Amino acid sequence: MQRIEVAVGVILRDEKVFISRRADHLHQGGKWEFPGGKREADETFEQALCRELREEVGIDVETQRPLMQIRHDYPDKQVTLDVRTVTAFRGEPRQQEGQEALWVSVSDLHRYTFPKANLAIVNALQQR
Ligand SMILES: Nc1nc2c([nH]c(=O)n2[C@H]2C[C@H](O)[C@@H](COP(=O)(O)OP(=O)(O)OP(=O)(O)O)O2)c(=O)[nH]1
Numbered sequence: 078m079q080r081i082e083v084a085v086g087v088i089l090r091d092e093k094v095f096i097s098r099r100a101d102h103l104h105q106g107g108k109w110e111f112p113g114g115k116r117e118a119d120e121t122f123e124q125a126l127c128r129e130l131r132e133e134v135g136i137d138v139e140t141q142r143p144l145m146q147i148r149h150d151y152p153d154k155q156v157t158l159d160v161r162t163v164t165a166f167r168g169e170p171r172q173q174e175g176q177e178a179l180w181v182s183v184s185d186l187h188r189y190t191f192p193k194a195n196l197a198i199v200n201a202l203q204q205r
C-alpha cells in the first residue's frame with residue numbers, strides 16, 4: 078500500500094478552530110476534519126497547504142507554523158499528516174465544497190469525532 082502525504086491546517090482565531098465534515102463517500106467519510114488534502118509531487122507541504130486552504134475554504138494563508146507530523150495506518154490506507162497551525166490569513170473561511178463547517182472552541186474539540194490519526198492533534202491543541 079502506498080503512503081499518502083496530506084497537508085492539514087489547524088486554522089486558529091480567538092481560541093477557536095475551523096473544522097469541516099468529510100463528505101460521506103470519502104475515506105473516513107462523515108467524520109470531522111481539519112481542512113487540507115494531498116500534497117502534489119511538485120509541492121512542499123507549505124505550498125500544498127496554501128493551495129488546499131484556498132480551494133477548500135477560500136482563504137489565503139499568511140502565517141503557518143509546523144505543529145506535528147503524524148504517520149497513521151488505517152486498515153485501507155496509510156497516511157502521513159503534516160499538520161500546521163494557521164494563525165493569520167486573508168478572507169473569511171467558508172467551506173467551498175458544500176460540506177458542513179463550523180468554528181469550535183479548542184476546549185470543545187474532543188466532543189467531535191475525527192479520524193483516528195487526529196487524536197494527537199486534538200491532544201496537542203488542548204495542552205497548549
Ligand atoms: N484533510 C484531512 N485529511 C485527514 C485528516 N485526518 C485524516 O486522517 N485525514 C486523511 C483522510 C484521507 O485519507 C486523507 C486526505 O485525503 P483527501 O482525499 O481528503 O485529500 P484531498 O482533499 O486532496 O482530496 P482528493 O485528492 O481526493 O480530491 O487524509 C484531517 O484532519 N484532514
Ligand SMILES: [Mg+2]
Binds near residue numbers: 112113114133
Ligand atoms: Mg481534502
